[in-house]
Amino acid sequence: MEFFRPAARQIRRPGGHAMRRQFLLVLACATVACASQSPRPAAAPGQQLEFGGSWNAVGSRHTISLGENREASIINLKGTMLLAGPGRPGVGFQSEVIGLVDSATGFQGRSLWTDEHGDQVYSELQGQPAAAKNRVTGTILSGTGRYAGVTGSYEFTWQWVMDGEEGAIQGRAIDVKGRVQTGAAAGSAR
Secondary structure, three states, rough: OHHHOOOOOOOOOOOOHEEEEEEHHHOOOOOOOHOOOOOOOOOOOOEEEEEEEEEEEOOOEEEEEEOOEEEEEEEEEEEEEEEOOOOOOOOEEEEEEEEEEEOOEEEEEEEEEEEEOOOEEEEEEEEOOOOOOOOEEEEEEEEHHHHHHOOOEEEEEEEEEOEEEEEEEEEEEEEEEEEEEOOOOOOOOO
């Protein structure tokens, strides 16, 4: 239980506050220097941009039986979507997905991506019933703020990482590839 034991009281040295202030000042300057990189120029309206990435999510699943060899599930997932490439619409998003999985007809879902500024991207998801592939395609419908008017598509392979008790689930999307077409108000990644 060493991990939960409080730290021993530190011995203060003369001039320690000045050294601490100096360290914090250097740290603040380094943070500002890293954050002040010049932003990418805005993409021209209507321009096609390609991106890649990954998505990790956790959530819940509620399943019912629809007969001898058929099941249906409602899933609710939340996680982090990280995009890469010069054409990405943004760097990182909090992503939410709700959907219906039917072992006979496949997957239908809706997705919401929210960036660090609160701007959002909306999309529809579809997947085939073939559980071996777990290939999902998405259609980007539009968005808010800098993603207003954005359209496009993306696809990924879904991998289940954990299928826990009482419906707890965890998974990840790999091989995320997509393309967006910027709208009149949309720009490229910051």
